Amino acid sequence: MRDLSFSSGGISVNLLSSYPEKVKNLPFPEKITLPLKQDMSPQLSSIRKKKAKIAAGDVIATGPDGSLISPVSGEIVNVIKDFKSHLGGKCSAIEILVNDIEFSVDFPTDTGFLHNVIKGGIVDIQDKVLFLAKKIEMAQKNKVNTLIVNGLEEIIANGKNYFFLQKQINVIKQGFEQVINLFKPNKIFLAIYSDYRHIDGFVDQLNSSLAPLGIKIVFLKKKYPQHKIPLLVKTILNEELEMDKPIEESLHTTILDLETIYHLGLLINNKVPYREKIVTVIDGDISNSQLVKVTIGTPIHYILEKLNIDTKSISKVIINGTISGIAIYDINYPITKDIGSIFVLKKGQVNTYSDAVCIKCGLCVEVCPMGLMPLFIFGYSKTKQFDFTKKFYIEKCIECGCCAYVCPVNIPLVQWIKYGKANLNIK
Ligand code: SF4
Numbered sequence: 001m002r003d004l005s006f007s008s009g010g011i012s013v014n015l016l017s018s019y020p021e022k023v024k025n026l027p028f029p030e031k032i033t034l035p036l037k038q039d040m041s042p043q044l045s046s047i048r049k050k051k052a053k054i055a056a057g058d059v060i061a062t063g064p065d066g067s068l069i070s071p072v073s074g075e076i077v078n079v080i081k082d083f084k085s086h087l088g089g090k091c092s093a094i095e096i097l098v099n100d101i102e103f104s105v106d107f108p109t110d111t112g113f114l115h116n117v118i119k120g121g122i123v124d125i126q127d128k129v130l131f132l133a134k135k136i137e138m139a140q141k142n143k144v145n146t147l148i149v150n151g152l153e154e155i156i157a158n159g160k161n162y163f164f165l166q167k168q169i170n171v172i173k174q175g176f177e178q179v180i181n182l183f184k185p186n187k188i189f190l191a192i193y194s195d196y197r198h199i200d201g202f203v204d205q206l207n208s209s210l211a212p213l214g215i216k217i218v219f220l221k222k223k224y225p226q227h228k229i230p231l232l233v234k235t236i237l238n239e240e241l242e243m244d245k246p247i248e249e250s251l252h253t254t255i256l257d258l259e260t261i262y263h264l265g266l267l268i269n270n271k272v273p274y275r276e277k278i279v280t281v282i283d284g285d286i287s288n289s290q291l292v293k294v295t296i297g298t299p300i301h302y303i304l305e306k307l308n309i310d311t312k313s314i315s316k317v318i319i320n321g322t323i324s325g326i327a328i329y330d331i332n333y334p335i336t337k338d339i340g341s342i343f344v345l346k347k348g349q350v351n352t353y354s355d356a357v358c359i360k361c362g363l364c365v366e367v368c369p370m371g372l373m374p375l376f377i378f379g380y381s382k383t384k385q386f387d388f389t390k391k392f393y394i395e396k397c398i399e400c401g402c403c404a405y406v407c408p409v410n411i412p413l414v415q416w417i418k419y420g421k422a423n424l425n426i427k
């Protein structure tokens with residue numbers, strides 16, 4: 001991709017930042033699909049059956065740590081048993097014929113903060129997608145005293161976090177107040193990219209809103225994959241993450257995504273549960289991106305059509321990242337809570353992975369932000385010598401994809417590393 005170039009320890013952006021000023025609200029589609037597994041927890045249990053009439057805001061599936069709210073009013077027209085999830089495996093899914101999205105259910109209830117977080121279905125999206133209630137439980141059990149809010153974009157030139165901090169600062173402030181009240185941390189950091197400093201008045205506005213809450217803003221260089229937890233922790237706390245322990249346990253620290261803070265502010269102060277998603281859509285090139293707000297469950301092809309993206313010329317659609325995202329098999333796939341971006345590649349833009357022999361150029365080593373030697377890890381994994389991959393610290397790989405991005409012979413390094421991890425049972 002012409003806007004990205006690699007440098008030692010990661011990938012940089014050549015593009016000067018131009019953040020989308022607006023979020024386009026898309027009309028609701030005729031039908032939505034809601035998979036009952038949108039996070040790393042076990043599948044939720046449906047509490048509504050086929051032909052049930054539902055109102056926007058009704059709980060339609062529950063689990064111990066979170067719920068799924070119907071974002072629309074309408075009728076359940078299908079319950080699919082073997083819906084193929086992009087997270088791997090299959091789950092159930094509910095299809096709803098949409099009448100309206102007018103929200104008529106009282107929310108939040110007065111039964112306490114945690115109950116509202118569970119009912120509101122708030123998830124936190126870091127390397128794993130977890131219900132916020134689960135993270136709160138882990139944080140309280142391990143007496144966390146440091147909170148880091150990750151305001152770095154998952155993909156470069158995304159703009160979603162700029163929108164939250166520039167246009168929705170009051171909601172963000174309300175969300176922060178809720179978590180601060182809950183955790184009572186000694187230290188609170190908000191990590192954002194340093195190029196926000198060049199935007200007139202931006203930093204002053206942030207400071208005047210957030211500094212009174214004791215939040216320290218940390219400006220970090222725009223480089224992929226700085227947003228990944230081990231790198232964030234190293235940069236902000238100067239600590240190494242123990243890969244086999246949750247951060248709550250090893251460093252008494254919890255990391256929440258800025259989007260989680262936004263949804264929390266919406267839930268508690270504005271009475272809006274997790275029913276819509278702001279998604280970045282990139283049409284072929286990161287300079288051609290826009291933000292859209294869609295109802296959860298909206299099919300991806302509907303979004304592309306509404307944005308006049310020619311679906312016939314698409315070669316591949318990748319969700320959640322320009323470099324380390326996942327290709328989806330079907331553009332009818334719905335927007336779930338864990339989908340933050342859609343990257344559309346046109347014919348001729350797709351690198352085909354090859355089975356070529358490694359030419360030992362060393363580029364993958366140079367770019368690896370974790371200081372690993374990807375060529376050896378992939379080589380030993382491919383030849384099933386998994387014990388040797390451990391000698392090269394396979395468990396430290398954060399699957400950022402930088403190595404595969406720079407490999408001149410297109411070796412699918414991350415897939416081989418994942419294969420090795422799966423055989424060693426490394427999660
Ligand atoms: S080996 Fe892992 S951490 Fe290093 S560049 Fe490749 S995917 Fe990223």
Ligand code: SF4
Nearest residue numbers: 358359361362364407
């Ligand atoms: S970048 Fe590709 S070709 Fe170069 S050393 Fe790494 S695996 Fe081998």
